[in-house]
Amino acid sequence: MPIFRPRVSVASVCAGALTLSGFAVAGVLAAQPAAAADPAGYQNVRINEVTSSNNDTVELYNAGSASVSISGWKMSDDSFSPQSFSPSASTIPAGGFVTFNSPKGLGDADKLVIYTPGGTVVDRVEWATDKAKPAMARCGGDGTGAWVTTTTAATFGAANAAGCPSSIPAASRVRINEVTSDGSDTVELYNGGTSAVSVGSWKYVDGDTSHSAATISSSSPSATSIPAGGYVTFNSTIGLGDNDSVFLLDSSGNTIDSVTWATDGAKPSDERCANGSGWFQTATTATFGGANSCTGSGGGTGGGTGQLLGGGGALTSGCTPEAPTGTGSSPAGTLAWPGGLDVTIADNVCAFITSTGPEGRDLSGLAFDPANPSVLWAAKNKNWLFKLVKSSGKWIPDPSWSATGKQLHFTGGTGQPDTEGLTVGANGHVYVTSERDNAANTVPKDTIMEFNPAAAGSTLTPLHQWDMTSQFPQLNTGSSADANLGFEGVGYVPDSWLTANGWKDPLTGAAYNPANYPLHGSGLFFAGLEWDGTLHVYGLNSDGTFTTFGAVATGKASVMDVLFDAGTQRVIAICDNTCGETHTLLKVDASGVIVPDVTYTNPAVMPIDNLEGFALAPTATCVNGFREAVWSDDGIYGFGAGTSSSGHALYSGTFPC
Template structure:
């Protein structure tokens, strides 16, 4: 989705004035009643909280008035309600303004449409407006108040629009019967413009058959940043779409056709099913970010793998705190190897703290990559190996199922393995240490530590169970553990690194996919290891682990199994390592097996942000035909 396309259900605002709060366009009128209480519900479709302090409302007869909301701030995905200070009529219009007078949103209804209430159905903040069939649901999701089935007129949606001169609008009827639309009206976001009938713009556009289309050219004009607002012949709000700065060139289209989120198309497809071949937006909530880059041909033999194991997002999860835009930052099917010709299975990621321009990556089928940036993409460093280096277990044997990696205090690369891929029904939960300065196209470990016996639940003879072992690993420096007062589980006293003279300068936190636990080890130079116990992360699984010096937290990543989330762990007042805060991914990203996550060192910060990178283990993106299909790496920003 290009340039912050918003999907709304009514007319959106003119470009915001400087004084308007960030994210104000994500606030939507979600439910309204004109009986007795004259209550209005606002919903925040965005990923960050929005202040509504000083906002006003008007109807079709009175000037903007202050109102008293249930809260002055709407959290991401949250609701705020208020009673109209002047009352609302059986046939009326509601307009919401920021404190600076910018129109935020508006909805219109005919006689009795808002009795007992009028609510969005098919998605809070984005669904079609219908008359509720049961008691109001103010302060909660509208689902319980929505009629079934949704009326035929509400099945008509704006499906595609362009602002490239022809200013064409396409309507699509997703229902099972024809709908008369000739007397329906539309208008853009310029409040000085009067609504124009669809039939006056296109005399043949009188009715839309079931599953059919109607197109017309806007006579009010459509700008680079604009909206289309559609009402029926009675004045009831039907649908709208808003785009920002060239988002509708060559066109913006819903994907899937008639129901999905808008994205910028590669070519317009007016009168036909949408191609869904352009820049992609994500699912879930109004999107204000962009997913950029991608494309390119799929290499012969490259076989992306659809995600599996999708679970729900924890209830206490917060929205991604960094930028909403994400860029695809690798070439299509870039990681094909002799043991992984299908091109997928890139998993663990770690920035090199000594050289932040280097990103290390592990591929499940026993390959290690040193990546550097070139023309905005992460590509293998040709001076190290243009095709990656194959890794083996001690003695040069086997194929480590390499899932996670981290950079140790000595600059060496530490890789976790769940199994030997040549014997994939048997677990082999190991941590292997590699010297990146070693020459040759293959690498064997300097040291190898085998913890398999600690996890008998994985040794059942099932390859699925064997595949739920060490999925990620993070090196955590002793200096952080001691400065934060971590209590050594082995002694019950403050952790003293000097008590473990062979372990180096930090400990290693290995994440177990089986149950989302962290297992803490001191990896000794004589090949032995010290086990410091288990830490529960509160997550169902762990896919990657990284110590982030910028936030002074241990970041634990889970893919779609846990709703694409990252839990940052801290040392609490009792000296235990516990969850602190959990964030989702940026909303424009796909819900895939995103198993790798890394944030750049704080030394790379620019204007308060630094790079964050994700890896898609299945290179599936949004599926076949999308710009992200066949790509493994995504790049965004995270606060410093």
Template sequence: MIYTAGGTVVDRVEWATNKAKPAMARCGGDGTGAWVTTTTATTFGTANAPGCPATIPAASKVRINEVTSNGADTVELYNGGTSAVSIGTWKYVDGVTSSSTSSISSSSPSATSIPAGGYVTFNSKIGLGDNDSLFLIDGSGNTVDSVTWALDGAKPSDERCANGTGWFQTATTATLGGANSCAGGSPTPTPTPTPTATQPPTGQLLGGGGALTSGCTPEAPSGTGSTPAGTLPWPGGLDVTIADNVCAFTTSTGPEGRDVSGLVFDPSNPSALWAVKNKNWLFKLVKSGSKWIPDASWSATGKQIRFAGGSGQPDSEGLTIGGNGHIYVTSERDNSNNTVPRDTIMEFDPAATGSTLTPLRQWDMTSQFPQLNTGNKDDANLGFEGVAYVPDSWLTANGWTDPLTGAAYNPANYPLHGSGLFFAGLEWDGTLHVYGLNSDGSFTTFATISTGKASVMDVMFDAGTQRIVATCDNTCGETHTFMKVNAGGAIVPDVTYTNPAVMPIDNLEGFAIAPTSTCANGSREAVWSDDGIWGFGSGKSSYGHALYSGTFPC
């Protein structure tokens, strides 16, 4: 067996005498097929296919496809093969080796075979609870398949998405005896990457709970789309912790508690996490145990922000910290006139006193995006969704070509811009727009860069990976595209990762990775924000929470 540090079973395989000679390997799909005795030398470190027998046993196509721990404790098996499979001698067992096994044929209803392309359901005799596992064992004692679920249990069910092949996710409706609906956390789920031997499809969502407070109104996610081709599984830890108190961000201009969007760690003080709320509020957060809470020494309830002159209600979506330690916030529109775009970047001094902050400087790029100025509030809401400060030192060291000159970028050509450029992410089409923000209030427009995505919800520069990271929520399958400077001097996508599989598929609009100075045991913290505080929906421990915490490799 393999366990997480918290003791959760990740995967297990058992074999009988001589069965692992020359090896046991998953056949019928790396990481997804059934365990089969290989016929040739082992294939450690490479794909299993060359070592698999020419004819894969029909049993390799049988999967635990759905499971409930909601009263009846029902298990569904699916046969994705082209021939029936006899399961009369097969058994199932709870999550630990010492548990007693039960046979499928003696369960209710009894089942002795499963037809090609068909389903079998039976009620478990061993009792299935929260933080539990189920293992399917063939007549020879070999593990065929397994599933582990976490805090909320498999309620109403946990199901494979896509049906018969994908990772497990919590469903909103059980579909026992038929194809999985994959309606977990959103109307249409994100296609899930095929798990690999080094990235097992498991993980726990930890923490959460608490009753909704007055005025706290979670909002279901919308706009779900597909994951871009070539997306890789999350490279960090698979366990995720709910990292805030329930309904923690209610304010006078948004009492429903929703709309926490952009996130950024303070590079000079990585124990501080800054968050911005759409309806013109800025929060400085500090860690209290496993949760991020408002820093009472700065403001226990956040500070309201305004446009230059102290007017309006910025629809504040993204934020970053510049080389001068100031906070730069993007706005898409003025919420007091929300049918008109107002794509601006505002500079705030976090050391300023008072409960309301006004910008030291403000740069207005609205005229560059006439497609957003249609008189429609939804179009006006598709502007600057995120922003990242990218230091000149990175751009020059990596050989970025200045689009304005066609030569290597030379910061000295732009004496008023400070020590780096700002990359603003446009939700409308997923492009990044590069600006030099000058100290006299003017700005230089350098470039428009494609992220390869339909939309962008947050942007950050990560010194640890030396990459610009463009994040998209469920619109693009909950993905993060790491951007590099290629050999030709252009900034292009390098690699794209999805979120840990245990996380909900929501409007997760904010994403931040802690600096490498915080590394411990090879990992550092990653934090996400759920704009709608929906989690997995009403009645779930994640309902009403905005922040999630996981780990990313150092």
């Protein structure tokens, strides 16, 4: 399928400018004698943050799916031999952090190398003068991002968010894409950028610290540049073995990328999956000079970068993309996407054509089923509900439920709800918002409807329907455009979160007590209003009435989707290109009010479209410290008609656990 290439993944991507004249380290960082066996999962441990001031602190991050023992590990810099250090814990949990202070100090321009007890190099980072002040940190994803100098060193022991700039060095778009240790010892580089990159003076070195770096131009075949979207391969002149690494350095000595593998992990090869962007895994067939086959499993660590890979399928006749409208800027203080920046197209072309939407457009709200994370619910404008399941890496309509979706109606089986947002309640029912009746689209009809997805038949009618239209007279102007600015998203928020975080009930002025509202169930519903970006909080009562708890400001001009994420313990409000493709996480503050906490952009490689749906998989699905994030395109426009993304509605990426 077409693949969007991000800027980062789970590799060592280092910034800085240490001169290569100081890189030959024989006699300083001598190869270590054999010792204890390397602990399971050591390849998943990454240096994540380091400072050469403030007690010379180092942070390690475990990007794997299992804990890793670091007992007996050592570190060195560019002037002292490996030394023991005292970490804050002897084991790093999956997705967790460990910090320590360098036993010998770190300099203004220095190098940090981490070893297992057996002397295997785990990871390394180098920096030029003052580049580690206040800190060098991976930005764009813990364990995955590019190395940049931050504005604050206050994130040791926690995620690298504060102080991370949104841009990364252009050289980071070049990635190690495939490597083999089968005797030919071939390395493949991939350029995911939009212009050629000169690499003739770049160097590489393996995990043996007695080896000096070799230039790419002196290797065979010699290479001087990589075209945009292209590959360069060369055979290592320093040899590659089992339990080894490759570190790629630019002409100034900055570490650009790395991969580490265990015994036989690079035989026949170790390759990124997806090509140019994903984790490394052992391949069944080497594919040097071309896209990776991704037919193996397991392997080492590493990440990727890049842009759109062309060559998508042709559009089905009648499937017409709708160009995005309403592009605006991001809120002040917006941070870069915190997850991996790998993004793939995750649906078949023109997969959501219906009788009321023959052009195939308008997939909007998304929600993972908390009781079954292999199910993704999707609302399509013009009254359709889809149950999606994975097939060959794509989200497709579940044929056992309905291969073409089920049509939704208002109470009484009438009308054509303009279905925009959805969420799954504690009872397993799907709650869908509508902002108008498409059969009379100049009149607002802001409702939340409850559907039982287990009901038989090709159409569904609400078990309950709550109509809040009268609360929004500003939408009732006789204009279809104004009527289309109502409830765009909805999220179910459990009472347990509201009470545990001390939410103050706006109706009483005291701490929220669910028992005061005996008919509302076990949570409240936050409906996002596209008109002004506010969230409107409701208790939906079993007798068909509702309780209004007021509005929550998101700091955005609009809201397109809403969800409660148990992993981050936040309510998340989504805005499309109207607000710069952003996700605002909201919390309960010390005074008991729900307020914005932090705002993130989309991964940089994604199109600037009307991306109106967003869902995060539950943390139970986490693999290697990440879980799936899915976006939906309301206009299936991608990067425009004629591109490989045109006609596709779903994009899949990753978010930290």
